[in-house]
Amino acid sequence: MKANLKLRAVHGRSCIWLSVFVFQCCFQLSASVIYWTAYVEVRYFDSVSNETVGSICECGVFGADSPLDSASGLLVLPNSDPLACSRNTTFTAKHQPWIALIKKGNCAYSQKIRAAQRQGASAVVIYNIDGMGNDTNLMAHSDAKDIVSIMVGNILGTGMSNLVKNGSDVYVAIVVANPRGLWYSSTWAYSLSFTFIGVTTITMFYFAFLFIKRMYRNQQLRKQEMEMKRENEKAIAKLEVWTLRTGDPEVESEDVSCVVCTDSFKHNEKVTVLPCRHLYHKKCIEPWLLEHPTCPMCKFHILKYKIDEESDDPPSSSDTFRLAVIRTEQLHTSDSQNTDTLGRPSDSEPEIQTQHIYENLAFEEEAERMEHQDINSQD
Structure with missing residues (x-):
C-alpha cells in the first residue's frame, strides 16, 4: 500500500513538472517567434x-x-x-x-x-x-x-x-x-488562457481522483481491519482459559514461562491455551492475537484452525478436550493408587492433584460431563 501511494505521489509530481515544462516550452517558443x-x-x-x-x-x-x-x-x-x-x-x-x-x-x-x-x-x-x-x-x-x-x-x-x-x-x-508574434496576438492570448485553464482543470481532476481513490482504499482497509478484529475476537472467545493451581506442571516447572512476557507461570494466574497447545498468560496473549492471530512460537493461525474446524465434521469430545481428559485420567489414577485391594484408603499420604479451572463454561461443562461418565463406568 505504501509503495502504491509513493508511486502515485511520484507520478503526481511528474505531471506537475511536465505541465511546467510544457508552459516553459510554450513561452520560449512564443518568445522566439516575436x-x-x-x-x-x-x-x-x-x-x-x-x-x-x-x-x-x-x-x-x-x-x-x-x-x-x-x-x-x-x-x-x-x-x-x-x-x-x-x-x-x-x-x-x-x-x-x-x-x-x-x-x-x-x-x-x-x-x-x-x-x-x-x-x-x-x-x-x-x-x-x-x-x-x-x-x-x-x-x-x-x-x-x-x-x-x-x-x-x-x-x-x-x-x-x-x-x-x-x-x-x-x-x-x-x-x-x-x-x-504569437505572444502579442489576441488569438495566442486566448489559446494560452484556455490551455492553462484546461491543464489546470485536468490536473485538479486528476488529484481529486487520486484523493478519492485513496480515501476509498483506506476506508476499505479500515473495514477489513475491523472485520478481522471481530473475527479475532470471536476466535479468542472460543479459546481455552485456565486458572492455574498449585501442583500444575506449569506452576511447578521453572523451565516453563510465557513467551510473550518471559515471566514464569504462578498460582491463580489465568492462562490461555491455543489450539496448538501452547500456553500464555491471558493478559499477554489476547492483545497479541487481536493484532496477529498467530501463535508467537509456532505461527499457528487461530482463524485457520476455526475455518478447518467449521469445514470438517464435528470433532469428538476426546479430540476437542484432550487436555481435560488427560487431567481427569491423572486424577483417577492417583485415587486408585491411594486405595488398597479392599477399596480402603491406604496409609500413605496422597499426593495433591488439582484440576484446571476453566474460565470458558463450555470447556468446564464438557470436562465435568466426562468425569461423571468415568465414575459411572467404574461403578
Missing part, C-alpha cells in the same frame, strides 16, 4: 507632377538578427545582379548615406546583406519574390548582425525598384514600429 515591424517612409520627386510624393506604412519586418535601430538614405540597386548573390556585386551611390534594395532568392540573406555592407550601405531592404504580394518573412542572418536589415513585400519593393530604374531619386526612412 518580431518587430518597421515603419517604411518612401519619398521621391515626380517629374510629371513636378512635386515630391511621399508615403508611409507599417509594412517592413526587421530581420531576426538585425539591430532595432532607425536608418534613412538614398535607395540604391545592385549594378548587375538584382539578387546580389555574386561575390562581385557592386552598388553605385551618389552620396551617403544610402540603403541597398535587394530582391529575395538564390542565396542566403546573410550573403546579400554582407555584399551591401562591404560597399558601405547604412541599411538593407530585401523585398519578397514575385507572386507574394505584400507578404513578408522573418529573416535569419546570423552572419550579418551589424547592419539594419528589413524585409518588405513584393509590391512595395517592385514599385521602389521601378522608380529607381526610371531615374528617380528615392529616399527611404526606416523607423522601429511595434512587436508582433
Whole structure:
C-alpha cells in the first residue's frame, strides 16, 4: 500500500513538472517567434507632377538578427545582379548615406546583406519574390548582425525598384514600429488562457481522483481491519482459559514461562491455551492475537484452525478436550493408587492433584460431563 501511494505521489509530481515544462516550452517558443515591424517612409520627386510624393506604412519586418535601430538614405540597386548573390556585386551611390534594395532568392540573406555592407550601405531592404504580394518573412542572418536589415513585400519593393530604374531619386526612412508574434496576438492570448485553464482543470481532476481513490482504499482497509478484529475476537472467545493451581506442571516447572512476557507461570494466574497447545498468560496473549492471530512460537493461525474446524465434521469430545481428559485420567489414577485391594484408603499420604479451572463454561461443562461418565463406568 505504501509503495502504491509513493508511486502515485511520484507520478503526481511528474505531471506537475511536465505541465511546467510544457508552459516553459510554450513561452520560449512564443518568445522566439516575436518580431518587430518597421515603419517604411518612401519619398521621391515626380517629374510629371513636378512635386515630391511621399508615403508611409507599417509594412517592413526587421530581420531576426538585425539591430532595432532607425536608418534613412538614398535607395540604391545592385549594378548587375538584382539578387546580389555574386561575390562581385557592386552598388553605385551618389552620396551617403544610402540603403541597398535587394530582391529575395538564390542565396542566403546573410550573403546579400554582407555584399551591401562591404560597399558601405547604412541599411538593407530585401523585398519578397514575385507572386507574394505584400507578404513578408522573418529573416535569419546570423552572419550579418551589424547592419539594419528589413524585409518588405513584393509590391512595395517592385514599385521602389521601378522608380529607381526610371531615374528617380528615392529616399527611404526606416523607423522601429511595434512587436508582433504569437505572444502579442489576441488569438495566442486566448489559446494560452484556455490551455492553462484546461491543464489546470485536468490536473485538479486528476488529484481529486487520486484523493478519492485513496480515501476509498483506506476506508476499505479500515473495514477489513475491523472485520478481522471481530473475527479475532470471536476466535479468542472460543479459546481455552485456565486458572492455574498449585501442583500444575506449569506452576511447578521453572523451565516453563510465557513467551510473550518471559515471566514464569504462578498460582491463580489465568492462562490461555491455543489450539496448538501452547500456553500464555491471558493478559499477554489476547492483545497479541487481536493484532496477529498467530501463535508467537509456532505461527499457528487461530482463524485457520476455526475455518478447518467449521469445514470438517464435528470433532469428538476426546479430540476437542484432550487436555481435560488427560487431567481427569491423572486424577483417577492417583485415587486408585491411594486405595488398597479392599477399596480402603491406604496409609500413605496422597499426593495433591488439582484440576484446571476453566474460565470458558463450555470447556468446564464438557470436562465435568466426562468425569461423571468415568465414575459411572467404574461403578
